[in-house]
Amino acid sequence: MPTPTLxxxxxxxxxxxxxxxLYAERLVTSQPGPWAYIATAEAFDGEMDERIKLHKRRRSSGWVQHETPLDIADILSNRTSELVSLVDCLTLWLSNLMHAERPIPDATDKLIAALSKRIAPCVIVSNEVGLGIVPDNALARAFRDEAGRLNQKIAATADKVVFVAAGLPLTLKG
Amino acid sequence: MPTPTLxxxxxxxxxxxxxxxLYAERLVTSQPGPWAYIATAEAFDGEMDERIKLHKRRRSSGWVQHETPLDIADILSNRTSELVSLVDCLTLWLSNLMHAERPIPDATDKLIAALSKRIAPCVIVSNEVGLGIVPDNALARAFRDEAGRLNQKIAATADKVVFVAAGLPLTLKG
Amino acid sequence: MPTPTLxxxxxxxxxxxxxxxLYAERLVTSQPGPWAYIATAEAFDGEMDERIKLHKRRRSSGWVQHETPLDIADILSNRTSELVSLVDCLTLWLSNLMHAERPIPDATDKLIAALSKRIAPCVIVSNEVGLGIVPDNALARAFRDEAGRLNQKIAATADKVVFVAAGLPLTLKG
Known part of the structure; x- marks a missing residue:
């Protein structure tokens, strides 16, 4: 495991x-459990359903599972505050917020406030989506911009930021 | 600020x-001003217009602004040679060159020659666009290829190359 | 050259x-030749043909060329086992496998077994394709997923993993 303490x-x-x-899960399970898993995915279709099942199978017992497409702030600051917690993933949460037409800056501020109130460490998984060609449609461009801004804000408040490629971590901060 | 000297x-x-x-702007403003800002963006539409305004608002006074979609070489070697200068961004410049059907290798050589003649340091911002799925259309593929080649050429001549993700710098060279 | 031994x-x-x-070629040619070049590209169209020619022109004599869209495992474990070898590239190989409807996990296992039997060092080039916006069509998403999984598996078995951006290497492992 990369770090003895988180x-x-x-x-x-x-x-x-x-x-x-998987890298994030290992960070969390390097700590004494039980751990909280906060999933932002909803099983809209078969493809997504299959992924969620795969992720579930991989996790051993010892996890408390929360599935919430939108209200991760409340869960992080209240129900899981004393458990080492994993949020997987922030990009899907952003997508859910945009579908639900919730204001992104408000939700982001609320999330950062919730994180600052926690007792136990938290690991957040997020996608980097801005390294391809500019997308054709305006919605995809808007999503890409919001995802980039969100990653920047969480990275600024995080103690440690790791970029993972081919399963290998690269430390950007901390 | 990351570096005392540039x-x-x-x-x-x-x-x-x-x-x-933002990272590039901070590199520039860590040096004594006034500074030159060489913008390659043209406000074609509302979306781009909004971005340009945002970038402008962020910059304090002390900047000399140049807006040029194509002729950055001339501005860099002559009009801003003695000012610490920021070019934002190279990828848009490439896009402008392709729209104007200017030969890319010539323009690249001219840019590199202009950079070598400068007196004051220069910071160039560029997009990495080659890390997504192969684009469907040939023009996007051609653009992606040219952008990759341009980044390689400028990186080869640069003293320092930094990759920024989520606002955090990772040194690739220097 | 980055490394005296490979x-x-x-x-x-x-x-x-x-x-x-180019970076991978330089790793290989830093070693005593002759070297094996295992190309997975097939010249389907003019665009690809042009790229293959460019890659060929760049390589000096001293290379033994193998062109195979699918059966790289056999070539690596038998015909080139004693030559320092370059596979360019794994992503195209995956694409060829998917077109030929070959099972990916079997082919991957076979490749890893073949690599473990080799006498001389091997350098494998692969694309990172997962850092853009989620592709619109299901086939592109499936390809992106398989490419990510394949990179993870090869990275796990590799002694050294390097990420290249703008021609500059960043060590992820080794």
């Missing part, structure tokens, strides 16, 4: 199928 | 909304 | 036009 807030950033979730 | 040429590479422009 | 397996990861192939 800082209060770790951001694990990476691309699709980069191994970021 | 090397002659710094390339700041990053994705969309990665915080690369 | 580990048994090096994975060179990067985006389109990142300079990853």
């Amino acid at each position: 800082p209060q807030l770790t951001l694990v950033l990476g691309g699709a199928r980069s191994g970021k979730s | 090397p002659q040429l710094t390339l700041v590479l990053g994705g969309a909304r990665s915080g690369k422009s | 580990p048994q397996l090096t994975l060179v990861l990067g985006g389109a036009r990142s300079g990853k192939s």
Whole structure:
């Protein structure tokens, strides 16, 4: 395991199928359990459903599971505050916020406030989505911009930021 | 600020909304002003207009502003040679060159020659666009290829190259 | 040249036009030749044909060329086992496998077994394709997922993993 102790807030950033979730899970389970898993995914379709099942199978017992597409702030500051917690993932949460037409800056501020109130460490998984060609449609561009801004804000408040590629971590901060 | 002194040429590479422009601005303003800001963006539409305004608001006084979609070489070697200068961004300049059907290798050589003649340091911002799925259309693929080649050439001539993700710098060179 | 000696397996990861192939070629030719070049590209169209020619022109004599869209495992474990070898690239190989409807996990296991049997070092070039916006179509998403998984598996077995951006290497492992 990379670290014997976990800082209060770790951001694990990476691309699709980069191994970021597994890396983040190992950070969390390097600490004494039980641990909280805060999933922002909803099983809209078969493809997503399959992924969620895969992630669930991989996690051993010892996890308290919370599935919430939007209200992660409340869960982080109240229900899981004393458990080492994993949020997987922030990019899907952003997508859910945009679908629900919730104001992003408010939700981001609320999340950062919730994180600062926690007792136990937290690891947040997020996608880097801005390293391809400019997307054709305006919605995808808007999402890409919001995702970049959100990652910057969480990275600024995080104690440690790790970029994962091909399952391998690269420390950006901390 | 990351560096007390600035090397002659710094390339700041990053994705969309990665915080690369802000990082580059801070490199420049860590030096005594006034500073030159060479913007390659043209306000074609409302979306771009909004971004340019945001970038302008962020910069304090002390900046000399140059807006030029194509002829950055001339401005860098003549009009701003003695000012610490920021070019934001190279990828948009490439896009402008391709729209204007100017030969890319010539323009690149001219830019590199202009940079070598400067007296004061220069920071260049550029996008990394090659880390997504292969684009469907040939023009986007051609653009992606040219952007990659341009980044390689500028990186080879730069004293320092920094990759920015989530607002955090990672040194690739220097 | 970056390394005086080459580990048994090096994975060179990067985006389109990142300079990853040239970097990998230099790793190989830093060793005594002759060297084996295992190309997975097939010249389907003019665009690809042009790229292959460019890559060929760049390589000096001293290379033994193998062009194979699918059966790289056999070539690596048998015909090139005693030559320092370059595979360029793994992502195209994956694409070829998917077109030919070959099972990916089997082919990956076979490749890893073949690599473990080699006598001389090997350098494998692969694309990172997961750092853009989620692609619109399901096939591109499936490809992105498989490419990420494949990179993770090869990275786990590699002695050294390097990420190349703008022609500059960043060590992820080794």
